Amino acid sequence: MKFCFVFLLVFFSFLGFAQTNFTSQQGKDLYDNYCQTCHGEDMVNPGTVSYDLRKFPKDGKARFIDSVSNGKNGMPSWKSAIALEDMERIWLYVLTQGK
Ligand code: HEC
Incomplete structure (x- = not known):
């Protein structure tokens, strides 16, 4: 019974990642x-x-990560404030176009 619970927990958290909804919400x-x-x-x-x-x-992920990391003109650099994996989460959110 306990094993079953742990299995379900792992399974559903995996599903959450696979669905990207989960991470684009974090990105938001x-x-x-x-x-x-x-x-x-x-x-x-x-x-x-x-x-x-x-x-x-939408195919500009590399440019996104680069501009966000290093800044661009009026935009500050975020490298020291935001971890790469969090930038990836924000990228997922950008892909949703806020819808
Ligand atoms: C202080 C204001 C400010 C904040 C805060 C800010 N930006 Fe920007 N951002 C700008 C401005 C201004 C530009 C336009 C830069 C240019 O091309 O002249 C820009 C441009 C961009 C671009 C386009 C870069 C390109 O390659 O053309 C991206 C992507 C971007 N911002 C993402 C982000 C993300 C993600 C965050 C939060 C982590 C963020 N920005 C926070 C001001 C800001």
């Missing part, structure tokens, strides 16, 4: 903390000064 939380002030609630912003992240190319 991180986004709300670090990015929202400039990029807007739910990624909605005028797209004038800060980049409209809903338009970020």
Whole structure:
């Protein structure tokens, strides 16, 4: 019985990861903390000064990680504040385009 419970727990937490919903929600939380002030609630912003992240190319993950790590013009570098795996979570959130 105990084994069964542990198995189910592992199984469902694995499912949670596989579904990406789980991590894009974590990405949203991180986004709300670090990015929202400039990029807007739910990624909605005028797209004038800060980049409209809903338009970020979906195949641009490497560019995303690079720009976020090292900063770009008006955007600060996040390397020392945000772990790489958390940037990956934010990337999953960006892929949802806030929907
Ligand atoms: C202090 C305001 C500010 C904050 C906070 C901020 N950004 Fe930005 N971001 C900008 C500005 C301004 C630009 C436009 C830079 C340019 O291209 O001139 C930008 C551009 C970007 C781009 C496009 C880079 C490219 O390759 O064109 C990405 C991706 C991005 N931000 C992601 C993020 C993420 C993720 C966070 C949170 C970890 C974040 N930003 C937090 C101001 C900010």
